[in-house]
Amino acid sequence: MHVVITGGAGFIGSNLARALTQHPDIAEVRIIDNFATGTKDNLTGLDAQLFEGDVQDPALLDSALDGTDAVVHLAALPSVPRSLWDPISTHHANATGTLQVLEAARRAGNLHVIAASSSSVYGATPALPKHEDLPTVPMSPYAVTKLATEAYLTAYHHSFDLPVLPLRFFNVYGPGQRADHPYAAVIPRWIHAALNGHPATVYGDGTQTRDFTYVGTVTTLITDALLRRIVHPTPVNLAFCTRTSLLNLAEELGSVLGTPLPLQYEPGRPGDVPHSQADSARLRALFPAVTPTPLLRGLLETVAWHAQ
Ligand code: NAD
Secondary structure, three states: OOEEEEOOHHHHHHHHHHHHHOOOOOOOOEEEEOOOOOOOHHHHOOEEEEEEEOOOOOOOOOOOOOEEEOOEEEOOOOOOEEEEEEHHHHHHHHHHHHHHHHHHHOOOOOEEEEEEEHHHHOOOOOOOOOOOOOOOOOOOHHHHHHHHHHHHHHHHHHHHHOOEEEEOOOOEHHHHOOOOOOOOOOHHHHHHHHHHHOEEEEEEEOOOEOOOEEEHHHHHHHHHHHHHOOOOOOOOEEEEOEEEHHHHHHHHHHHHHHHOOOOOEOOOOOOOOOEEEOOOOOHHHHOOOOOOHHHHHHHHHHHHHHHO
């Protein structure tokens, strides 16, 4: 099998590329990335051909997809705050980019397309756990682009019989996730603070909950989806119905680090949802063999990577 990963120089993409290049049933991995947020360092030692450029470029897409079987579309500007000050670029990269990828997949012979959406599409919906059939209430331009991503996949499935799988990622964490930018996710931010002798900043009172998924679980699941050519016309949550409060996360991190994590409280950030938890029934039905890596194990791997 020959696979293209868009956004392959990013956090999830480079972990996926590493997993696929080591898999006996994957013959070739190609990466498309324009390094908007990804880095060349993430590609060090990877046996994958790089097509450097923008997913909005049809000629680049045609050459990268030529002779391949599937596309895992992860390229995006993934930040909610960035989408608030730069909605147009976010729309171009995420929504137009997805449309171009789907058109290219069609031109290349109706390739299997797996794409990343986000739990942000649920927005302020208070229901828990979040079932895929709940109404979506996007609260940021970023969330709108992810809703567009999954809606385009559904439409291309119905209009052109394109084999698609839109996945709604929740909070993914693990090695390779950056801590060095202002909108870094909580786990790399806290690990980075702890390793540098700083307190971990908690926005709000820390009782808010998240459904964390280790990046290794995500790559195992996408590999399984590629090899069994899993198709689902509508979105599938990618998280396992776990609910960890930030205070609990701090305790777990403290136990991995061997010392309690000092916390510093700041006011809650506007737009932060209080609780997030996936209904994972659809995911578990489609991927019965995939079991999630426990939080403590994932944190051990992540701390080890940051410590290097
Ligand atoms: P990331 O920023 O590390 O990776 C995104 C990659 O896409 C980067 O390498 C970037 O350079 C590339 N890219 C951006 N715009 C591009 C363009 N126009 N053309 C080509 N390449 C481009 O982010 P990530 O955390 O690895 O996220 C991967 C995907 O998963 C994204 O679509 C994101 O929206 C989605 N997602 C991630 C999470 C999470 O917890 N990390 C949660 C929900 C959804």
